[in-house]
Amino acid sequence: MEAFRRIAVIGTGLIGGSILRRAHDAGIDVIGCDPDPGTAEIASRLGLPFTADVGTAVIGRDLIVCAAPLDAIRGGFDAIAASMDDGGVVTDVGSTKTDVLAAASSLAGRFIGGHPMAGTELSGLAAADPNLFTDAPWVLCPPSTILIEPLRSLVGFVTDVMRAKAIVIDAERHDETVALSSHIPHVLAGALAGAAAASPMAPTVTALAAGSFRDGTRVAGTNPDRTVDMLLHNRQAVLDQWGGVAGFMDEVLEAVRDNEHETLIDLFTGAATLRNAVVARAMTTRTRTFASGDGAAELAYLRELGAVGGYVTGCVPSGLATTYTAETPA
Template sequence: MIKNAVIVGLGLIGGSMAKALKKYTDIDIIGVDINRDSLHKAFEEGVISYGVTHLDFQVDADVVFICTPVGKVIEKTKNILPYLKKGCIVTDVGSTKKVIMEEVQKFLPDEIFFIGGHPMAGTEKAGYDNADADLFVNSNYLLTPFDNVKEDVLDLFINEVIIKIGAKPVIMDYNKHDAIVGIISHVPHILSATLTNFAHDKCSEAFKYAAGGFKDTTRIALSQTEIWKDIICTNKEVILELLKNYREVLSDFICYLENDDIDTIQKFLEDARKYRNTIT
């Protein structure tokens, strides 16, 4: 049974996890964050029972959530290990997995279980003030456990945490994870930022007339720069290959337009509409 948790990082995801655990479970939570205001708010709201800016003491945690930007997950995981009991589950919420999993494996003790985690939920907003207890409801929660994670330990984490907060657990290999999120998350973010920069450089006055389509397409360009810098750099190989593939598709479309190939343009748009309708 999972009774105690530590959450490192009370931003949008970490704060939402804390609020979700408080709302849907009886798990007691220690919060760790360098932002004292976030700790104070979480404590005042009764979300956490204790808050510290730095964990340097033994804790009776059954599970630890590392909810920092991707670039800090490895360091934070390594730093917290001396204060954990045997059998503790450590998990992250990062948008990339290969770099994290391969680095953590180098120093993880046999008696600690690391389960890579990535809740497919979030917004372009940031910080504890935007945290939501229902953020994970009906969302896929991707899991990439190490081979040493026993089946009963993984089942415990899924049943006591993932399902109770309303998410849908999906277990996969970390390489497959990075390939999938590269397609549906990382490249789209780059394209959103690219379109925003392109429009500004071409005609910044056009922003005054932007309506729903442009705003929807560029919304994720509002996301935190530090977080996305880390994500892109830790999934570099996957993203590079996908961008090259995307460039080929764009080049093909330019040819259709140059050659007045109306039938192919129509099919291109119809296919996109058909594929988009399959997303629930």
Template sequence: MPDSAGNRLAVVGTGLIGGSLLLRLHQAGHEVIGWDPRAETRDLGRSWGLRFADRLDEAVADRAVVFLCGPLVALPEILSEVAKATSDDCVVTDVGSTKLGVTEAARQAGLGHRFVAGHPMAGTENAGLASARPDLLVGAPWVLCPDPAVDPVRYRALVTLVTDVFEARVAPMEAGFHDEVVALSSHVPHVLAGALAGAVARSPVREGVLSLAAGSFRDGTRVAGTPSARTADMALQNRRAVLRQINLVRSVLDELAGNLERDDADAVLSQFESSRAVRLELLSRRMSRVERRFDGATDERSFLVAVGEQGGYLTDCSVEAGTVVYRALLPEDAPVTR
């Protein structure tokens, strides 16, 4: 794969995320083409001056990088089509919110050696190309899985593309670790938002709740406004990890309910203080800049996995005189920073 500058790229599926990728790449001057199964979406994109193909194979042929941005449930079939229509030099990546399933589907399609599972952690409750923004991914965490089957050169080039063009922060994570993390950080919040809104729908005080709903209810149910099919697809595709994390949340709720039943003020306060500490850490986490150089791919991958597991991000990747250089941000107390 050549250097990221001037690459020929394709974006398959141009909803909110795919459309935002397409707009950003077009804005940056790349030779990029989009494809979407909906003719009305292709027509909208063309009216904005974007290049669209009418067929999937036409969109991905002779491309250096292909971003797959369709629904998770459709990815196995799309991966098979893309494998047939692209050359062995083409790097394929996706933006889905679960990684184990799509990684296995890529292997079955014969793409395991050139598929980098990805997940940009950005979005809104809105959907479709009409809601896309070229700056949607700026500053956002973007997971890229450093699978041992993938040539490190391909991985590095994708890291460079993501950090340079999209100005995102790459979180290198193994697929299974990613799925557990997003289950608790993204999927379960969707479940809880839906549960809270669903409880209001069944409540005899429903109208009163809606009339008095303030910031806490609006914030807590915001993602319940996400298109239902997308949320259901996300939860079902990662259901084992989601169920494990739901059980963890349930245990915390059960503990809180028990403390309330016992009127144990100290225990209730302690739980809320523990929760508040996590929230405050999220808002004020102290990070350190780290630079690492590698001549061997084995140590390189170990470093990448450690960065992801310890809550860090890659901010840059370059090759200098045959040496790979990563620059990263890591929590100050992370072992890899020492």
């Protein structure tokens, strides 16, 4: 399968709108689709091809990106399947993957779950940024039955057009990981901001809030509908991972209560180590080439790379082989 040439983006909020704008800036034939009249007006001002009808949007497209809210994504697959051409590939940008993959049964063999790990507390097409995904991880969760050709093309779209870093992992691992890395941070940010809002000291908190408070509560400014959507659709993984967070918090508070200086140093040293690894993780760049008929080994490589936290940063297919450039933890 060659690179995608005609793309539809269904749902044009922050993430979908940023995909739409980036693809349009890259010279790709792309159309956005959203039922909101206000969004259509913004698209018109930005010079973006647009329609309110899903059937019109997906006809003749070789890649369809579902970027609507999670409930709408899951409910829209049948409509997409009924209108799209044979051979087209569908992906999504939802923050949970197990339930989305299960809902995409009508797109068997053509659907690959996706989740770009980028965003802001803003929302809507007006906040869309064509550079939002640059160097950001973009998770791809292919079902076990997927062929290598559509996955290869989607990896190339993520790395070469969106300028992101593709990481291929299974849906269950994705949901457990983002519960801790993305969804629970919204809980913590909301708890801190909510406690401050309910405190009689709220006026002075807002006056004295330093960088630590602003950074720690940034995602509390996210549209509450988006936050609730992600928490409830991944609720079991959030509840499973919350035990570790609550346990750590209990250890910290117990050490504060008992004036245990060294225990606190140990706890926060471990936390700082992880934080520093997030900010500046040492990576090694490697390339790997696969012959065109070696799809099973190619797919296994992508899964193994994702399992160790590695990224694909480039995908160059030719008639005889495909070469990947990847970053792996040093």
